[in-house]
Structure formats: structure tokens, C-alpha cells
Amino acid sequence: MRQMKISLALLVPSAVLCTMSASAQTRFQWPDTSEHVAHYASMEECLAAAGRVTGSIMRRRELTEWHDTMPRDPREALEPQPEPVTQVSSKCAAQFAEAKVDVHDFAPAMKLFLAAGRDSDAATLLERRIAAAPPRSARERGAVVDSAVELYTNAKPSRLDAAEGLLMHRARTSTDRVERMKTYFSLLVASRNAGDTARTVRIARMLVGIADSLTVPERQSDEFERLFDGNGGQLMIYDALDELTGLKARMDSLRKSTAAYAALERGNWSIATGERPEALQIPIGQRAAPLSADFWFPSTAGSPPRPTRGRIALVLFLEHTDCIGMPSTDDAGPTTQCTMRMAELRRLAHRFPSVEIDIVMSTHGQFMYLPPTSPAEEATLIKQMVDSYQVPEAVLGVTSTPFWRLPDPDSRRVEKILPNVARYDFGKSWKVGSGSMFLVDPDGLIADAWRLGEDELGHFIEVLMQRQNKGN
Numbered sequence: 422m423r424q425m426k427i428s429l430a431l432l433v434p435s436a437v438l439c440t441m442s443a444s445a446q447t448r449f450q451w452p453d454t455s456e457h458v459a460h461y462a463s464m465e466e467c468l469a470a471a472g473r474v475t476g477s478i479m480r481r482r483e484l485t486e487w488h489d490t491m492p493r494d495p496r497e498a499l500e501p502q503p504e505p506v507t508q509v510s511s512k513c514a515a516q517f518a519e520a521k522v523d524v525h526d527f528a529p530a531m532k533l534f535l536a537a538g539r540d541s542d543a544a545t546l547l548e549r550r551i552a553a554a555p556p557r558s559a560r561e562r563g564a565v566v567d568s569a570v571e572l573y574t575n576a577k578p579s580r581l582d583a584a585e586g587l588l589m590h591r592a593r594t595s596t597d598r599v600e601r602m603k604t605y606f607s608l609l610v611a612s613r614n615a616g617d618t619a620r621t622v623r624i625a626r627m628l629v630g631i632a633d634s635l636t637v638p639e640r641q642s643d644e645f646e647r648l649f650d651g652n653g654g655q656l657m658i659y660d661a662l663d664e665l666t667g668l669k670a671r672m673d674s675l676r677k678s679t680a681a682y683a684a685l686e687r688g689n690w691s692i693a694t695g696e697r698p699e700a701l702q703i704p705i706g707q708r709a710a711p712l713s714a715d716f717w718f719p720s721t722a723g724s725p726p727r728p729t730r731g732r733i734a735l736v737l738f739l740e741h742t743d744c745i746g747m748p749s750t751d752d753a754g755p756t757t758q759c760t761m762r763m764a765e766l767r768r769l770a771h772r773f774p775s776v777e778i779d780i781v782m783s784t785h786g787q788f789m790y791l792p793p794t795s796p797a798e799e800a801t802l803i804k805q806m807v808d809s810y811q812v813p814e815a816v817l818g819v820t821s822t823p824f825w826r827l828p829d830p831d832s833r834r835v836e837k838i839l840p841n842v843a844r845y846d847f848g849k850s851w852k853v854g855s856g857s858m859f860l861v862d863p864d865g866l867i868a869d870a871w872r873l874g875e876d877e878l879g880h881f882i883e884v885l886m887q888r889q890n891k892g893n
Contacts, residue, residue: 498578519546524549525550543572581612679868714820770813820841858873
């Protein structure tokens with residue numbers, strides 16, 4: 422009993438100490454790792470923060486939504502940006518008063534203000550920047566307006582009204598009609614990319630109007646020839662006329678025949694350029710040449726010749742060097758341009774299973790990180806890459822590219838033109854490149870090689886299928 426009392430006496434202080442120790446503890450608090458964007462010192466930091474939020478949202482969507490199964494929303498550019506991006510932009514931009522922003526920082530500030538929904542501050546800042554340009558420096562003011570238009574059109578949602586206001590003011594104050602036509606076209610493209618069809622038609626009408634007033638010397642000027650990325654202003658006018666013709670009218674002519682559709686497009690070309698209709702630079706109505714390949718997948722696909730008579734066909738020219746990025750970089754891998762094109766092709770194949778799909782590719786003596794391979798081995802690697810995109814019933818034709826080498830010690834490989842490319846190069850005006858695609862009707866005539874966006878291409882195929890079912 423005495424020993425028990427001693428033991429209890431010893432335990433009591435220990436229990437007290439344990440109780441005191443437990444009561445002194447505090448629950449672990451996770452440190453605040455959130456970014457205090459309101460304390461950021463520069464607009465670049467704010468834009469970086471908004472970019473991180475945007476990237477996080479996009480990565481989550483990539484993991485939870487398979488966009489390859491859905492066509493692109495033509496009015497996506499007009500949709501508002503995600504609310505978290507607006508919140509972080511607004512919070513970070515709150516410390517920057519428009520009146521205190523240096524006008525030479527107008528580009529990042531304007532971008533931040535638009536992201537934060539402060540459009541009036543963006544417009545006021547732009548006015549201050551234009552006013553700060555030297556009175557006689559038209560080039561500087563023009564560059565500022567160009568930057569602002571780009572910021573307005575690339576904002577989310579796209580501020581087409583503001584961009585149009587700037588460009589229309591430029592057009593009204595310019596005496597250079599070729600430059601005015603260029604201005605109208607830039608707005609037409611921005612409107613079309615944003616899916617604003619009403620604005621696109623209105624601007625196309627204005628572009629055709631100014632084009633009708635051009636003199637012969639203006640049409641023959643170097644400035645006119647440099648338009649449309651060096652393809653000439655006549656293609657710009659033709660594009661606008663195509664918009665005014667409208668999809669319904671073009672599809673009505675295609676329902677009659679591909680020849681009738683070609684006649685309509687050639688007529689538009691003649692109106693746009695004053696040239697004879699047959700000078701149309703787009704091979705609509707031309708006969709699609711048979712494709713050749715050294716390696717067919719499947720091996721029997723090359724007989725009979727493709728594209729196959731009696732079937733609607735899509736012929737896609739693609740190069741694996743444009744699909745896998747640059748092997749010398751740390752981000753080599755499937756490129757966005759290629760994956761989007763192949764996803765589009767896959768959706769069309771599921772939607773129209775009777776349409777023949779012919780993918781035309783060639784060898785280049787290497788494949789990504791692998792050392793030089795034989796043409797047969799490279800063709801097999803290309804086949805494996807194409808298979809990864811899972812385009813149903815697609816046929817692949819790979820050509821062994823002829824080449825010669827520069828003398829030692831250079832020894833670089835210089836490739837010669839491929840037979841398929843030569844056959845589908847229609848004169849000097851239409852050159853085939855990686856990503857070029859042709860829609861071929863059952864009679865072997867090219868129905869389109871110009872407006873091949875997925876939505877419009879679907880309309881073309883539907884009309885051709887209706888014609889085929891009727892036996893036309």
C-alpha cells in the first residue's frame with residue numbers, strides 16, 4: 422500500500438505536466454500560400470498572375486474535357502473570360518490608376534485594364550498615348566493604333582466595336598485607298614474569326630466598295646501586290662465577294678454541279694479582278710490528279726488509284742516534321758496545328774463514314790530523335806504516328822523523297838519536289854504545303870480547297886452526298 426501511494430504521488434506531477442503541455446499546444450495552421458496580387462508592384466506581374474490562373478483553368482479543362490470530340494465554337498472569341506481570371510486581374514489592377522500610368526506603358530496597362538473589365542480606362546489611356554505621339558509622326562500613331570487593335574481583338578471577349586472604331590477612323594482619314602482596303606480586310610478577318618457574321622458581311626461590303634473605286638495604276642502598284650501576305654489584293658477582294666455571296670448561294674450552286682459552283686466562284690474572281698473567269702487562282706472545278714506512293718497503308722490501298730472515282734474524298738497533305746515539333750528543343754512533341762487538323766479530320770470521319778480520307782506524307786531521312794532510317798522504316802514510324810490520331814478508315818500514302826547532298830564537308834540533304842506536290846500545284850497561284858487539303862467530288866473534281874473550316878466543310882460534304890444519293 423505504501424509503495425502504491427508513492428507511485429501515485431510520482432504520477433500526479435507527471436499527469437499535471439502532460440496536461441499543461443497539451444493545453445499549450447496549438448493546432449497546425451497551413452501557411453498562407455495564396456498570392457497577394459493586390460501587393461504586386463508592376464503590371465507585368467499582374468498579367469503573369471492572370472496568365473497563371475488562365476493556364477490552371479486550361480490544364481484542368483484538358484484533364485476533364487476531351488475537346489477533340491467537339492468542333493470549335495465559331496463564336497468562342499465573343500465569350501467572356503473565366504470569372505477567376507477577371508477577379509485576379511481586377512484585384513491586381515486596382516492599385517493602378519489610369520491617370521498615373523506612363524503612356525509608354527500603355528500596351529501592358531491596356532491589356533490589364535481590359536482583362537479587369539476597365540474598358541473606359543483602356544480607351545482613355547489609348548487616347549493619351551496617341552496624343553503623346555509627335556504631331557508629324559504618322560508612323561508612330563499608326564503603330565499605336567495597330568497595337569491597340571490587336572489588344573482589342575485578342576481580348577476575352579473580343580472588343581470588336583472598339584477595334585472597328587479605331588480602324589474606321591483610320592480609313593476615313595486616309596486618302597490611300599489601297600491602305601483603306603487593307604484596313605477593312607483586317608477588320609473583316611477579325612470579325613470572321615470571332616464568328617460575328619453580320620459585321621463580317623457589312624465590312625465585306627465596304628471593302629468591295631473601296632475596291633471598285635481603285636484606279637488601274639492602284640491595282641498595278643507594288644502596294645496592292647503586297648496585300649494578303651504577298652498574294653495580292655485581288656484575293657482580298659475575292660474573299661470579300663465570297664462573303665457577300667453567302668454560304669446558301671454557294672451551296673445552291675454546288676447542288677446543281679461542281680461545274681456550276683466553279684462558274685460562280687470564277688465569276689466572283691472576274692468581278693474582283695477584272696480578269697477572265699478562268700484565271701481564278703483557286704483550283705475549284707479542276708480535276709484531282711491520282712496520288713502515288715512508295716508505301717501504302719494498308720498495302721492494297723493504292724489500287725485502284727486514289728482519290729477513288731465514285732466516292733467523295735478528302736485529300737490531306739501533311740509532313741511529319743510539322744507534326745512533332747523540333748527535336749532539338751525541350752518541348753518537342755505533337756504540334757497544336759497538326760493535332761487540331763487531325764482531330765478535325767477524325768470528327769469528319771465519324772460524321773461522314775462514307776467519305777474517303779487520303780493522307781499524303783513523305784520521308785525526310787529522319788524521324789524525331791531517331792538517327793537516319795531507311796525510307797521503309799521511316800514510313801512505318803509515320804504510320805504509327807498517324808494511327809495515334811485514330812482517324813477511322815484513313816488511308817496513308819508515304820512517298821520516298823528524292824534528294825541530293827551538298828558536297829562534303831557540308832553534306833546537307835537537299836530534297837527534290839515530290840510528284841504528288843507537283844500534281845496538286847496548280848500553276849504559280851496555288852502551292853501545296855503541309856496542311857493543304859482538297860475536297861474531291863465523286864466525279865474527281867476539286868469542290869473546294871479554299872474555305873475548309875470544319876463547319877463549312879461539313880456543309881460541302883452534305884451537299885455532295887445529297888447529289889450522290891440523287892445520282893447527279
